[in-house]
Amino acid sequence: MSDDTAGTTKPRSAFDPLPDELDFPSMERRMLDLWAAEDTFERLRKKNADGPRWSFFDGPITANNPMGVHHAWGRTYKDVYQRYRAMRGYHQRYQNGFDCQGLWLEVEVEKDLGFNSKRDIEEFGLEAFADACRERVEKFSGVQTRQSVRLGQWMDWDDSYFTHSDNNIEHIWHFLRRCNERGWIAAAQRAMPWCARCGTALSQHELIDTYEEVEHDAVYVRLPIHGRADTWLLIWTTTPWTLAANVAAAVHPDLTYVEVAADDGRYLLAEAAMSAVFGEGAEVVARHQGADLLDLTYDGPFDDLPAVSRVTHRVIPWTDVGADEGTGVVHIAPGAGEEDFLLGQDLGLEVLVPIDENGNYTDGYDWLTGRDAREVADDVVAHLRRRGLLYRHHTYTHRYPHCWRCHEELVFRVDDEWFIRADEVRQPMLDAAATVNWTPEYAGARMADWLRNMGDWNISRRRYWGLPLPFYPCRSCGHLTVIGSKAHLEERAIAGMDQLRELHRPWIDRVTIRCESCEAPTKRIDAVGDAWLDAGIVPFSTLGYLQNSEEFENWYPADFITEMREQIRLWFYSMLFMSVTIQNQSPYQSVFVYEKLNDETGRAMHKSWGNAIDFGEAAERMGADVMRWLYAGHNPLYNINFGYGPATEVKRRMLTLWNVYSFFVTYARLDGFDPTAPRIPVAERPDLDRWALSRLQGLIDTMTASLDDYLVYRGVQAAQEFIEELSNWYVRRGRRRYWKSDSDDDKQAAYQTLYELLTSLVRLLAPVMPFWTDDIYQNLVRRADPDAPSSVHLTEWPEADDALRDSALDAAMALAQQVVRVGRAARNSANVKLRQPLGSALVRVADDADWDAVMSLRSHVLDELNVKELRRMTSEHELVDYQVRPNYRALGPRFGRQVRQVAAALAALDAPAAVRELDDLGSLHIELEGATETLEPGDLDVRRTPREGFGVAEQDGVIVAIATEIDDELAHEGLARELVHATQGLRRDAGLEVSDRIHLWLDGPAPLHETLAAHRSEVAAEVLAVQVNKGEPPESAAEATPTLNGIPVKVRLTRS
């Protein structure tokens, strides 16, 4: 501040002083209260109500548990892009969604109730179970809502959609009826991966990532071949429980099979498997081509069981048989294996389904009946041994699929399942997916790949709390009635409608309808639907497709959706399937996907591993804004390593901005800066201001493009760099202007520029850091101008102003910064403190233009390097060593193999002489195999290395040499600066305000007095001393006794 302020009254500042440190959580809670009190979000919606529409669909979060920090990642993206669009004036729906039914919810409710099987649920009663599920949804949708609010997400929370609503279900019914009209609905037997605990099949996408390494009992079983005494077919399996369902043994027609002699007979197996089973030197007594074995029949391993007794076991051909594992003779149980089932369909094999939906053996399996298939391995082995069929058994480790919900090992089981046929819709889906803007691009390729490979969609689940599939197969005529809406149900119903509380089991099961074809009374199938139907219908159900065509037309399709990458084959897929079926177009135009969230060491987070981070705790420890900044700044192509360590790093970056903000407020308050005063035209402001404003335009460009392109991390990274430069160059270089300006206009320009930078920056960062930016805005803008919008979120997105761009100045400043960097390194190498003023710096830059650029910003360079003058280096020969090297990029193509000789010739040259020749003649001549070659400057790479001991440094062709000589005058100046520094330190230690005036006492030996004689008034001015006294200060004076440049000094001061 300027000296004339002492004792005068300035206008009171508009700004509140800042607390000592930035406490994100408490600041965030304050902002939440403010937004609630002022209805800020409602105002935003009103403000944009007439704007252009921007449609976003929220992928439903399963309302099953508290939110995890990984949810916060996705929600940050959703909120960032919505807030950005809002600042651009777009009208939006802000509808959040909850996923509310399906198996994963049932599993959690089962855990709560201590259930272990479907029987427990049935005994509990479906009605009570449905209520328990509904309650869980209500509880956790509330928890998740509160957590999302804490994250700063702005949504219309009272308008959230729930997938268990009748409305959602009706829309799915509509979709299913449309599918049926096209003949796509089919029931079929199919071998499915099956969870015996959950009592249901899993779809193919539920199988992904569930393979874990486990140990199983593997058995070699010998089966008597009919008509060949003491000749055994040797098979191998890792799932002994399936042996009871064996109906065939498969061989590869082209493989060679051998009969091996053993003590008790002959074993038939593939030659390639022989040594693995019998070791080396087994005796081969016969050889057969696989194809020649096909008419053989054999006794099965469990022919004593009633269900199996009438089966004729045959040897069959299968080209997928290999001999790498097992025996090359493969046990086939079409009722208990996926490939087995498909093979059985081709060959017309009998299908024995040995287990029920809970994994227990069914009737007809004698001693096995009622037992759990996963627990019979030992008894099966014992049984085989007793019957003389066991050749050998051992433990086998392999990767095996598990239920992703309850972690039980899966089995394979044939069952009646309902499907939507996918073949007809495949191409339309591919076409629709091709219209979508996928970010990153590979996501589109993933979707196309998934679609090309997708099988029929298995939509039935044998469970309770889920979409009731509206399938009514008629027992009389076989016709399938698919109900398309509640009205349709009412129209067809003949009983049970009075008990239909909602479209869920058990109430829906009490309704009987008339078959559409023959009018016979017909009941619904038991099954409920895949939960991805629930989520996939969202574009239709939430827009009231069946009720309100205008709403639907307005908001469909979505401009944007975003979820984790795995949603490509889940939600994105199911939405696309349903949308193409109903509307023949993609339901979304732009899709953004991101990767996985791990802990900060890169391990997946698991509650059971103890490395999971609770969202609430994270929000309160690091702050929601810090979390959001961390997420938004991350490149979505890579997994994010999340934790308190990375958050601390982000916080430190925020601290840089805090310091700038705090600096501004401190001095703006002292000076009573009025932001509403007339602006000083930018053209009249100093270069530093014009440079900073020019850089701001670049940041606006980058930020805007990054948000338009759904790559916000690029904007965040650019903002980080901007903040660094703002603090470490703009403020650092300009700080004296705020208290010691040359003129009032310059000071005003400084305040206005920094104010414009900060207020623009908070608008640019508002979508990413909604809390802190608004907190700053409240103080900087709203306090000063009651007519300003009441929140940064109600302001307009900044537009870049081309008139403020100055690329020449940007480049010149970058060069000046480089000269400073190199110059500091030079001082460092000469071991001279920066505080000691020195005479001159010699600078070498590439050309005249660069020199002019540096000179245009000379004052900054002089100041930063603490030298008196800047001189252009004319002769660098005494300061640097040269190395003349070939520029391979130029010479490689020209000389080819000879390039090595050129390199050798250059190395042999006298480098300084060569450089001089190059400088004088513009070219260099070398001898190469007797011929003279001419090399242009572009052919060469002249490297300069500063010579040791000169205070010289170099980087990218810029050289700075510092004259290290210190004469008396410089020494006095240096000491004066040391005195200032020591006094400032003492001021701070004594707890003085930056504006306090002081009385100062300085004592020491003779050199000190010489220095004071020359620099007393400068020292006094710098430290705001109204007097520099001799004699003794009062007792209360603060005191320090540093040794400055070898001189012991006593510094004492009091507040004046």
Added chain:
RNA sequence: GGGCUCUUAGCUCAGUCGGUUAGAGCGCGCCUCUGAUAAGGGCGAGGUCCGUGGUUCGAAUCCACGAGGGCCCA
């Protein structure tokens, strides 16, 4: 089993069209600046660019094979 992709400093990652001396951030050591700054700046230590072979005047980069990780599909 097929396809895609990755492997670079203690950690997280850049590295353009192949150019001969491979970089950043964090962390570590020394020095330094500070009238906003727990910040900033400089220097340094730290590398088998996964391995082997090939193409080329020249390979972290291109090709082949192999190892290991991830993803997608079967």
